Amino acid sequence: AFDETGKIWFNGEFVNWKDANIHVLSHVVHYGSSVFEGIRCYNTKKGSAILRLREHVERLFNSGKIYRMEIPYTVDEICDAIIETVKVNNLKDCYIRPIAFRGYRELGVYPLNCPMDTVIAAWEWGKYLGDDAIENGVDIGVSTWRRMAPNTLPNMAKAGANYMNSQLAKMESVSNGFDEAIMLDYHGTVSEGSGENIFLVKDGELYTPHASLSLLSGITRDSIAKLAQDMGIKVNEEAIPREMLYLADEIFMTGTAAEVTPVRSVDGIKIGNGKRGEITEKLQTKFFNIVGGVEEDEHGWLTFIE
């Protein structure tokens, strides 16, 4: 639950949390016309730092471009506003949610007469899949809901409407007793989770579905792939059959909220020894050491908040 005492950046002004409201007849409420980001700020040993800020903001604008949304700010202005939002709320470790959406003027599917509203909120958000998930892993199930097919809803856009698909998969998996869903794509090969990308480990190599085909081109996915390459671990991007999930030595999921979460079972079938795998732990430790300021940020991913 939110502590509701913070300030929210709303179309260029900071407003009180409880005053950050929109009209119920805003286009976005009825038609899902929003694009958004999930970004984390970490309280590193050297102060608070936002992870891959520019990549996230550029993806926000790319998502908007797909939907012909003209967000009335530059990438730099949104980056600066995000930094200000963390500072004005005196947050150290937090999750940041920029969102741009079609606002209030008229209803009807055609969106281009509605104004664009832009909001940035930030709050403390713990471990996405539960406190012990990072160490002990989660149980996931393959959903009967597939990720959106090509040319239906754009998987490359981090758009609100895509999460109606994610919600269906998540609700189904939780009702089946799992912690998270893994979705297949239109062709029946492995795609992504309701809010994460997925990696398999087999014979010392990583396997992950092609970016931007049927899944969000994850920034954490990119970070982990780079860390694996730094460690001399080969990363294979390829179509992964569902049954490969069962045969993997290790599986983990990646996302800004999920960070690096091991998977211990799929559809009730134990993965490897049913615990966090060795390569998963190595990558997870490296990731957390970088975002914790314990190890050198060699890729320049951290933007420190003075």
Ligand SMILES: Cc1[nH+]cc(COP(=O)(O)O)c(CN[C@@H](CCC(=O)O)C(=O)O)c1O
């Ligand atoms: C469908 C999906 N796929 C992959 C990812 C991983 O992307 P990245 O964060 O760039 O590594 C996310 C992030 N999910 C965000 C929203 C979660 C939510 O519940 O809302 C997040 O992790 O912030 C997804 O929502």
